[in-house]
Amino acid sequence: MKKLRAALEDFGQMLFFAAETVAWAFRPPFRPDQILAQMAFIGAGSAFIVGVTGTFAGMVFGLQMNYAMKQFAAEGYVGGSTAFALSRELAPVFTALMVTGRAGSAIATELGTMRVTEQIDAMESMAVSPIQYLVVPRVIAAVLMFPVLTMLFNTLGYGGAYLMGVYVAGIPVGPFVGHTREFLQMSDILHGLMKAIVFGALVAIITTWRGYSATGGARGVGEGTTRAVVASSIAILLADYAATVLSVGS
Amino acid sequence: MIEVVDLWKSFGAHDVLKGINIAIPQGETFVVLGGSGSGKTVLMKHVIGLLKPDRGAIKVDGVEISSLTGRALTEARQRFGMVFQGAALFDSMTVFDNVAFPLRERRGKRLAAADVRQRVIEKLKVVDLGEEVLGRWPSELSGGMRKRVALARALVSDPQIVLYDEPTTGLDPITTEYVDEMIVHARERLGITSMVISHDIASAFRVADRVGVLYDGHLAAVGTPAEVRASPDPFVQRFLSTWFSKQ
Numbered sequence: 057m058k059k060l061r062a063a064l065e066d067f068g069q070m071l072f073f074a075a076e077t078v079a080w081a082f083r084p085p086f087r088p089d090q091i092l093a094q095m096a097f098i099g100a101g102s103a104f105i106v107g108v109t110g111t112f113a114g115m116v117f118g119l120q121m122n123y124a125m126k127q128f129a130a131e132g133y134v135g136g137s138t139a140f141a142l143s144r145e146l147a148p149v150f151t152a153l154m155v156t157g158r159a160g161s162a163i164a165t166e167l168g169t170m171r172v173t174e175q176i177d178a179m180e181s182m183a184v185s186p187i188q189y190l191v192v193p194r195v196i197a198a199v200l201m202f203p204v205l206t207m208l209f210n211t212l213g214y215g216g217a218y219l220m221g222v223y224v225a226g227i228p229v230g231p232f233v234g235h236t237r238e239f240l241q242m243s244d245i246l247h248g249l250m251k252a253i254v255f256g257a258l259v260a261i262i263t264t265w266r267g268y269s270a271t272g273g274a275r276g277v278g279e280g281t282t283r284a285v286v287a288s289s290i291a292i293l294l295a296d297y298a299a300t301v302l303s304v305g306s
Numbered sequence: 307m308i309e310v311v312d313l314w315k316s317f318g319a320h321d322v323l324k325g326i327n328i329a330i331p332q333g334e335t336f337v338v339l340g341g342s343g344s345g346k347t348v349l350m351k352h353v354i355g356l357l358k359p360d361r362g363a364i365k366v367d368g369v370e371i372s373s374l375t376g377r378a379l380t381e382a383r384q385r386f387g388m389v390f391q392g393a394a395l396f397d398s399m400t401v402f403d404n405v406a407f408p409l410r411e412r413r414g415k416r417l418a419a420a421d422v423r424q425r426v427i428e429k430l431k432v433v434d435l436g437e438e439v440l441g442r443w444p445s446e447l448s449g450g451m452r453k454r455v456a457l458a459r460a461l462v463s464d465p466q467i468v469l470y471d472e473p474t475t476g477l478d479p480i481t482t483e484y485v486d487e488m489i490v491h492a493r494e495r496l497g498i499t500s501m502v503i504s505h506d507i508a509s510a511f512r513v514a515d516r517v518g519v520l521y522d523g524h525l526a527a528v529g530t531p532a533e534v535r536a537s538p539d540p541f542v543q544r545f546l547s548t549w550f551s552k553q
Contacts, residue, residue, distance in 0.1 A: 166398075170396075173392055173397075174394040175394050175396055178388065178395075178396075181354050181356065181387075181469075182463075183383040184380075184407075184411045185380065
């Protein structure tokens with residue numbers, strides 16, 4: 057009971073923290089340098105791992121789809137079904153999980169270390185809002201870069217599926233690409249990108265909050281980082297389920 | 307003038323401050339002495355509005371800091387400089403960026419980059435650090451140098467009030483004496499009002515105009531160093547004897 061109460065209290069505090077972040081985002085001074093630095097860290101810094109994950113996910117999915125479609129002599133549909141799955145589900149969810157592991161954990165650790173070494177207090181004592189200086193740029197950068205990384209995942213994932221489908225499984229290029237054009241709508245890609253924006257906001261708020269509210273020393277920072285990654289991953293999966301139910305029905 | 311009026315604070319079931327009253331006139335250096343965990347840092351964080359009291363008030367020149375929020379609190383803090391126990395330098399910034407931070411982030415008219423650089427170099431010189439440290443990272447500095455950079459950062463925007471949280475903890479005797487001189491210098495030359503939190507009795511008696519001894523959430527004694535030394539309070543006598551008996 058005590059734990060549940062503490063968890064609810066913590067959740068409430070995080071909601072206030074998120075509201076404060078939104079309020080600070082619209083107040084000057086705006087910090088384009090900080091936002092660009094965070095975009096480079098979250099976006100460019102995660103491109104490699106997202107690219108590798110996307111390529112392999114596409115390759116594996118292409119092979120699996122080929123195996124399944126072969127049963128119905130429908131190998132030509134491998135490209136279309138892979139592109140459909142990538143753009144609506146695989147790309148936004150996998151990208152968010154990978155970026156949480158790489159950048160989200162780093163954000164929680166950095167802010168947690170700043171908290172326990174009084175750097176956040178120092179900033180506040182110098183009349184600078186740590187939420188505006190540290191949190192807002194990270195949230196904006198995540199909201200902007202998650203869709204970009206998701207598109208990278210989509211592109212390389214489809215490339216991987218093409219490689220396996222066309223060059224390994226021997227599916228003719230015509231049906232592979234033709235059925236993709238037939239299956240995949242712009243709304244599918246936009247659906248995935250909308251999810252990416254939501255995931256970006258969730259991951260940024262959760263990881264910054266866990267760092268910002270860290271207590272104790274190195275152990276506290278470590279615990280905060282673990283909780284940040286676990287909570288972000290669960291939030292991504294829950295939000296994905298909710299978004300899917302809302303878009304296609306239960 | 308800083309006024310702490312009937313300040314109470316507890317964390318969970320633990321009462322840390324139980325009705326603290328202090329008045330620090332402008333230009334005075336007031337040292338709060340006390341053992342580890344006595345609530346000294348908690349008291350200081352209330353003065354700059356980093357913590358909110360459960361009861362009581364903090365007033366700076368009549369303005370109640372403890373009731374301010376948002377922009378008003380931010381503006382009130384611009385009058386303060388603070389030196390943290392562990393220096394609290396931003397480890398993602400060089401020494402130059404650390405010291406320049408309050409100037410760059412100050413509200414109102416922005417200083418030109420050349421002026422910022424000049425002010426930074428000037429303040430580093432005050433704490434006896436040369437231009438060669440400008441590009442160094444905090445992790446490349448010794449404990450004493452970090453404290454001095456923190457002091458330069460606290461003084462760079464010419465604050466009216468400076469708060470020092472354990473400024474000499476972990477320093478060698480020579481650097482300790484140097485930091486003490488800096489605190490005295492800040493008061494004598496710049497007319498700064500200072501509040502120093504310390505458990506270093508020698509250092510406290512060197513820099514203080516007045517001393518308060520914090521024990522069990524109360525101020526067990528307040529007065530000039532001589533008055534506090536003559537205090538009949540048993541804790542104060544026991545606390546001070548740990549140093550004076552060695553002299």
